[in-house]
Amino acid sequence: MRRTSALVIIAAVLSCSACSRSPRVSFYTLTPATPASAVQQTFSSAVAVGPVTIPELVNRPQLVVRLAPNRVAVLESHRWAEPLKNEMPRLLAKDLGGALGSSRVFAYDQVSGAAAQYRVLVDIVRLEAVPGDSVTVEASWVVRGPGAARREGRGEIREKVTGSDYDAVADAFSRALSALSAQVAKSVVDLR
Template identity: 25%
Template sequence: MKKTLSATLTLAAALLAGCAASPPVRLYQLRAEPPVAIGVLAIPSGWTWQLAAVQLPDYLDRDAIVVPYGQAGLQAHSSDRWAEPLRSSVPRLLRTDLAALLGEDRLWTAPLPAGVVVTRQIRLELLAFEPLADLSGVRLRARWSVQDPSGGTPARNESAELVALSDGRDVDSLVSAHRLALWRLAERLAGVPATEPTRRAGRW
């Protein structure tokens, strides 16, 4: 009985020590404001846009932030987590960025208000969205279609691979690079020529 009690106390002490040694959970957020300084952009179009479906790969449907591991693996950081699921933040931020590029009154998501007639609809699928192998930035691969809901013109299908470099190889810098990659994707969706954006002062 004494040996059993001693073993139980030893196990409990080990578990408590392990819990005490666990690093604190850090939450990271993709900031709402665009990561570049922009003015009012004149997009020569009378179209009304709708950001429809935004699909993410299953491996991004998790709270933990993932980084490359080995030749083809991904490792989840249990102590570094997204404050908001990417399946929620990515569509919301793309909507914010597209509205900044196209005009707030030209970009809609479902459900559409009464009387709004969409002339171009975007359907987007993210294929990859993770840090580079050397943690120097983030790679985003996506494909999308721009459709005329009336069927008057054929759909335009496009794809892109975008790389946003980070200021460092820490998680905070990589999260900032995730945000910059989303902005660059919004530029491609809006048809803005790819340029090297001017970063805002400080971290974002």
């Protein structure tokens, strides 16, 4: 009797442990709009992008989505492959290089600030996703040029999420950041 009870308990424990698996985690990255090899040289000065600041709400590995005006969800099983504060300067630099027609646009951690004739500082004040609807990127920026030249700008970009999964959310963020880079490019060109 004791042996049968022990076997039943062991079987129950094994059965329960087989059911409790960790959820599958998906990782996402941002992608530039223009591949670096497709850029035609038209802007010859070096540009350093960064630092880029982001809201603390989204400064985490997990994707954060808005569920209601006063409620968000932090998605434990949907994560950024690398911290956004590291990925965004590189993405903005690639997209800005495409918008300027230059292969001399770098993230601030890839080039000495002294080597760049232009410096772009970006403050992302809103980085919001509503799954199945849209993403919003709101940012302000300062472009510092040769001497004391300086231009400031601000923009809000909304991109439609063209799917029901989180791949579509990451893609919409990539498109919104590309549109932001196009606006920043105008400020850089104005300083020339």
